[in-house]
Amino acid sequence: MAQDVPIIDMSAPEAAAAAAVRAAAAGSGFFYVTQHGVPDHLVAEAFAQQRALFALPLEAKMALLQDANNRGYTPFREETLDPAHQKHGDTKEGFYFGREVAPDSPEASKPLHGPNQWPDPALLPDYRRVTWQYYEALNALGMRLLRLLALSLDLPAEHFTPMFTAPLVTLRPLHYAAEVSDPGAGVFGAGAHTDYGMLTILATDDVPGLQIWLPDSSAGAGAGGGGNWHDVAPVPGSFIINLGDMLERWTNGLYRSTLHRVINTTGRERYSIAFFFEPNFDTRVEVLPACTGPNNPPRYPPTTSGEHLLAKYAQTHAGYNVADKEAEHTAPTAMH
């Protein structure tokens, strides 16, 4: 239903947009944004580059395999987002890019920090430039969305801004196979999951497939968890915004990190670009005072952005093991 995933016009006055964000965030946890300031041609160019990247020979992609910093290629079926319901891994391949962290910088010793693995410029001469331009445009959009989120929680507009001076950002182009999904048999484009972090900015092509799980509105509290999958259709010129587990935690469950999945119903390939926007590694994530009260005690112990994300990644990626990074850095640390 249209109002489950409302369209929020970002050219509206901030207070009005923030009120709309609050309603959506406490409702389905999903909304579209339009008039967001990212030029259509940049989005189109970014998609063209991702198509070219995925069209490279498998050897070229495998040469960029996901590394200990969570940067690089994840092959088809590598990730299983919903192990309890999947016969095999997601019928998608993807790449992870993050904030560019030089190997010799002090930050590089932290998990999830390091240099990106870019494709060979001889193969894709414009890939890095265009993808980085897109990354920076989405970073700027993310900063504007943080203001709206803060205002929506009756916090000062810049409340979250200092927590994003060295953010954990992940740009993840995805390519879904043409294979039709079969939920009954455990075959999914992307298994049902919630996003781990704070904020996701998703661009999709015009092929449908994204669905969100919404409880029955008639069910009422404690009625047994009935619900349905609802399509989140592509809306040209928009981004889909959804909120992740970290924000749910921060708001003590007020803002929703909603279960979603991708199923292929069309037999067509599908491309999307997810942008995960999370606070600095060491940011403390503790239930906001405004989201607790005498009858609403904190449901989550404090954590940090980095700890929270590492725990989540370890659950779903066959190919990702933070111990690799720890092992990599044990020797130099021990020598100090």
Ligand SMILES: O=C(O)CCC(=O)C(=O)O
């Ligand atoms: O491709 C999509 O539409 C959704 C991707 C997604 O949910 C994710 O990468 O977390």
Ligand SMILES: [Fe+2]
């Ligand atoms: Fe997701």
